Amino acid sequence: MIDPSLDFRINAERFREDFDILSQIGATPEGGVHRPSFSESHLEARAWLRQRILEDGLSFRSDGAGNYSAFLECGPQNSPTLLLGSHLDSVISGGRFDGALGVTAALEVLRTVKEVDRRLPVNLEAIDFTDEEGTLVGLLGSRALAGLLKQKEFQSPRGGREELQNGLARARLSEQDLFDAQRNAASLAGYLELHIEQGPRLQKAGMTIGVVTAIVGICSYRLSFIGRADHSGTTPMTERLDAALGASSFILGVRQTILEEFPDCVANVGALNLSPGAFNIVPERADLSLEFRSSDSSSYQRLEEVLIQLARTKAQDYGLRLEIEFLGKHFPTPMSSIAQQAIVQAADALGLAHTPLVSGAGHDAQSLAEMCPAGMIFVPSEGGASHSPREFTRWEDCVNGANVLLGAALRMAEIVGGRRTWKE
Amino acid sequence: MIDPSLDFRINAERFREDFDILSQIGATPEGGVHRPSFSESHLEARAWLRQRILEDGLSFRSDGAGNYSAFLECGPQNSPTLLLGSHLDSVISGGRFDGALGVTAALEVLRTVKEVDRRLPVNLEAIDFTDEEGTLVGLLGSRALAGLLKQKEFQSPRGGREELQNGLARARLSEQDLFDAQRNAASLAGYLELHIEQGPRLQKAGMTIGVVTAIVGICSYRLSFIGRADHSGTTPMTERLDAALGASSFILGVRQTILEEFPDCVANVGALNLSPGAFNIVPERADLSLEFRSSDSSSYQRLEEVLIQLARTKAQDYGLRLEIEFLGKHFPTPMSSIAQQAIVQAADALGLAHTPLVSGAGHDAQSLAEMCPAGMIFVPSEGGASHSPREFTRWEDCVNGANVLLGAALRMAEIVGGRRTWKE
Numbered sequence: 001m002i003d004p005s006l007d008f009r010i011n012a013e014r015f016r017e018d019f020d021i022l023s024q025i026g027a028t029p030e031g032g033v034h035r036p037s038f039s040e041s042h043l044e045a046r047a048w049l050r051q052r053i054l055e056d057g058l059s060f061r062s063d064g065a066g067n068y069s070a071f072l073e074c075g076p077q078n079s080p081t082l083l084l085g086s087h088l089d090s091v092i093s094g095g096r097f098d099g100a101l102g103v104t105a106a107l108e109v110l111r112t113v114k115e116v117d118r119r120l121p122v123n124l125e126a127i128d129f130t131d132e133e134g135t136l137v138g139l140l141g142s143r144a145l146a147g148l149l150k151q152k153e154f155q156s157p158r159g160g161r162e163e164l165q166n167g168l169a170r171a172r173l174s175e176q177d178l179f180d181a182q183r184n185a186a187s188l189a190g191y192l193e194l195h196i197e198q199g200p201r202l203q204k205a206g207m208t209i210g211v212v213t214a215i216v217g218i219c220s221y222r223l224s225f226i227g228r229a230d231h232s233g234t235t236p237m238t239e240r241l242d243a244a245l246g247a248s249s250f251i252l253g254v255r256q257t258i259l260e261e262f263p264d265c266v267a268n269v270g271a272l273n274l275s276p277g278a279f280n281i282v283p284e285r286a287d288l289s290l291e292f293r294s295s296d297s298s299s300y301q302r303l304e305e306v307l308i309q310l311a312r313t314k315a316q317d318y319g320l321r322l323e324i325e326f327l328g329k330h331f332p333t334p335m336s337s338i339a340q341q342a343i344v345q346a347a348d349a350l351g352l353a354h355t356p357l358v359s360g361a362g363h364d365a366q367s368l369a370e371m372c373p374a375g376m377i378f379v380p381s382e383g384g385a386s387h388s389p390r391e392f393t394r395w396e397d398c399v400n401g402a403n404v405l406l407g408a409a410l411r412m413a414e415i416v417g418g419r420r421t422w423k424e
Numbered sequence: 425m426i427d428p429s430l431d432f433r434i435n436a437e438r439f440r441e442d443f444d445i446l447s448q449i450g451a452t453p454e455g456g457v458h459r460p461s462f463s464e465s466h467l468e469a470r471a472w473l474r475q476r477i478l479e480d481g482l483s484f485r486s487d488g489a490g491n492y493s494a495f496l497e498c499g500p501q502n503s504p505t506l507l508l509g510s511h512l513d514s515v516i517s518g519g520r521f522d523g524a525l526g527v528t529a530a531l532e533v534l535r536t537v538k539e540v541d542r543r544l545p546v547n548l549e550a551i552d553f554t555d556e557e558g559t560l561v562g563l564l565g566s567r568a569l570a571g572l573l574k575q576k577e578f579q580s581p582r583g584g585r586e587e588l589q590n591g592l593a594r595a596r597l598s599e600q601d602l603f604d605a606q607r608n609a610a611s612l613a614g615y616l617e618l619h620i621e622q623g624p625r626l627q628k629a630g631m632t633i634g635v636v637t638a639i640v641g642i643c644s645y646r647l648s649f650i651g652r653a654d655h656s657g658t659t660p661m662t663e664r665l666d667a668a669l670g671a672s673s674f675i676l677g678v679r680q681t682i683l684e685e686f687p688d689c690v691a692n693v694g695a696l697n698l699s700p701g702a703f704n705i706v707p708e709r710a711d712l713s714l715e716f717r718s719s720d721s722s723s724y725q726r727l728e729e730v731l732i733q734l735a736r737t738k739a740q741d742y743g744l745r746l747e748i749e750f751l752g753k754h755f756p757t758p759m760s761s762i763a764q765q766a767i768v769q770a771a772d773a774l775g776l777a778h779t780p781l782v783s784g785a786g787h788d789a790q791s792l793a794e795m796c797p798a799g800m801i802f803v804p805s806e807g808g809a810s811h812s813p814r815e816f817t818r819w820e821d822c823v824n825g826a827n828v829l830l831g832a833a834l835r836m837a838e839i840v841g842g843r844r845t846w847k848e
Contacts, residue, residue: 197658198655198657198658199655199658199659199660200659200660200663201660216657218657218704220703229811229812230808230809231622231623231784231785231808231810231811232690232692232694232715232717233622233623233640233642233690233717233783233784233785233786234621234622234623234783234784234785234805234808234810235623235624235690235784235808236623236624236625236690237679237682237683237690237691238683239624239808242679242692244675244693244696245675245676245679247672248671248672248673248675248676249672249676251668251669251672252669252672252673252676255661255666255669258661259661259662266656266657266659266660266661267656267661268656268666268703268704268705268706269668269698269707270656270698270700270701270702270703270704270705270706270707271698271701271702271703271707272668272696272697272698273696273697274693274694274695274696276694277694277695277713278694278695278713279644279692279694279695279713279715280642280692280694280715280811281692281694281811282692282694283693283694283695289701289702289703291656291703291704293656293657359657359658360655360657360658360659361655361657361658362657381658384654384655384658384659384663385654386654386655386658387653387655387704387705388653
């Protein structure tokens, strides 16, 4: 086998130019970008991408889910495709790197391979997935491609049904089109994604490259502690059924549980509403949003049981009733060992320090992992900031990440390329 | 001195008739009433009151604050007026008894005195105060009458400026009119109010009559714990600055502080908002509404210091910043000893079990206490429920309360009547 990563590198200047142009589309005064799925700025970013793909002499493709691709026919006829990609949509007032880095790096890898006219056992495709961030549905484009969408999830999508319909209309798509984006597993040789870490671990460890071993499972619940609304001036403290007490005690208990019993997991109570919500009425209801994550299936299940039991106990402690609404669950997704190996070898060949890492955030790679060998490369996030204008990755790290993507892609092309079915 | 309460009683049937008619105005399906200040149902209740006053052969009066009165000239010329009253407005979806009981009882007392043609050293007035509940401003009519209003409080009243202006317009009043309602202290002989307890103490103690010794001071703050918004999947638990932790720990600490150090005070955190408020973002801000009450001036001040220090400590414990916004303060108001004495004597004369009691809720009597001897009579609230359709007082207790109001009024008329200035 050749060692392709020593042959050539991506063009850092050309890569930078693309990244900088993209950072201006939907730019916010705070230095981030605002490009929610199918917003005007998001559509503008995609229009720019399409133009760039055509200027680069690559084939432009799009599918029923609105995914945009550059295609390079560098493999034999009817050979499978190695997908490289990420997403151009952002969270509300997000950062410049989340997603955009992976799309521009993937495009740059195709240009580089095209430039040196390298023939591979596979074709290459750089893809921009629709709605990764979940402004509308979440991992929408990648799940459509992997055939994981279910009709019923469009009834009350997380961004609201009307917003979804309006967004699809702006992109000139329909709900039915989304299902047409599904691809045959045999058509794919694998998937690789470059992404910022969105956490502080690489920077703290002094590492340049994170080799993602798994994407965490994410589970969410709405929990409601229910007591009794009483006049806060005339009801003695000992006779109240104050819903805020159960919720507060639960919030502190969640943190303690994670720190003491589940040090490899995380949990968050990100929203809490007390009602009726007046200064002078003892809170009758406390509705809170619970989310927890784990990369290990058995901890994941045990954590779910422990947290729900914690809520029950806290409700009991304060004489409250508990309502439990299960909202959804992604199971932990291990990354392909072939992909991990290709990434490690590419980083080694470039002399870059690397470390295995679990992704605490969800990514399109978890959809792709259902149908082909999928892997992710992380580069350091300064201070761990993400989903924020504070999000920052040093340009040197971005370039290193793109070169690892190139090297890993060429290696995966060699390893997986010839196969028509995928077994690890 | 005569013992007037043994002479005659109110007409329980006539009193009941008024109360039942009033309960139908703005009635809610749950069995309560919805009569926010200057709402259509509130104005309808007042129109009924005016009509009733005229039918009863009493003089009808209204002032610039929209207060409605029945006037009975039963004293010598230019003699001061003994006010009896309460309010016909309700909280949103409130109960039938809060306020309405005191107004109908006051009217019944005037009718009873008129019926027996009793001459007193004072005139009698039954008054319905505007906006006691604070849908718009709070104690609006009574504070206008006592000259306690300040122009600046109309800039951002608690119910919103537009709502205040719309309400005044519906009642054909202006902000300037409100100031015209002020009365001369020398014109008042005193103030007595019958009200439901809105708490469970009388019922628990098996008492029929509460003799209010003081109205609590009420103080409110908005406290904001401020941390940092981070990605809840990628930020280790130990590196978060989670605003929800400070707020939760404060909420539990408030309860503990009251139970352990201030058993005679109460406190409430009735509202709490986490922002940005997403499942997957560590809460950056927790804004909460704190209110606390005490009938004792020195505990009141110490409690304020202790709770603010508690907030500071909790913020520090979790690495958070604290923003403190003082919203307002009523000082504890002792009730007149003359009024208390008159109420005790009236209850004794009727053979009704009574007990001294602090009012945990604010009342118009605290405005009147600034200018004349003021007192309050409480009757039991079943289960302590109030500001709710569950609010209920047995009719027998209502009649007892009205007879105590009659007896106490006749006594106060004798004690205070002759004076032109008020000193206890």
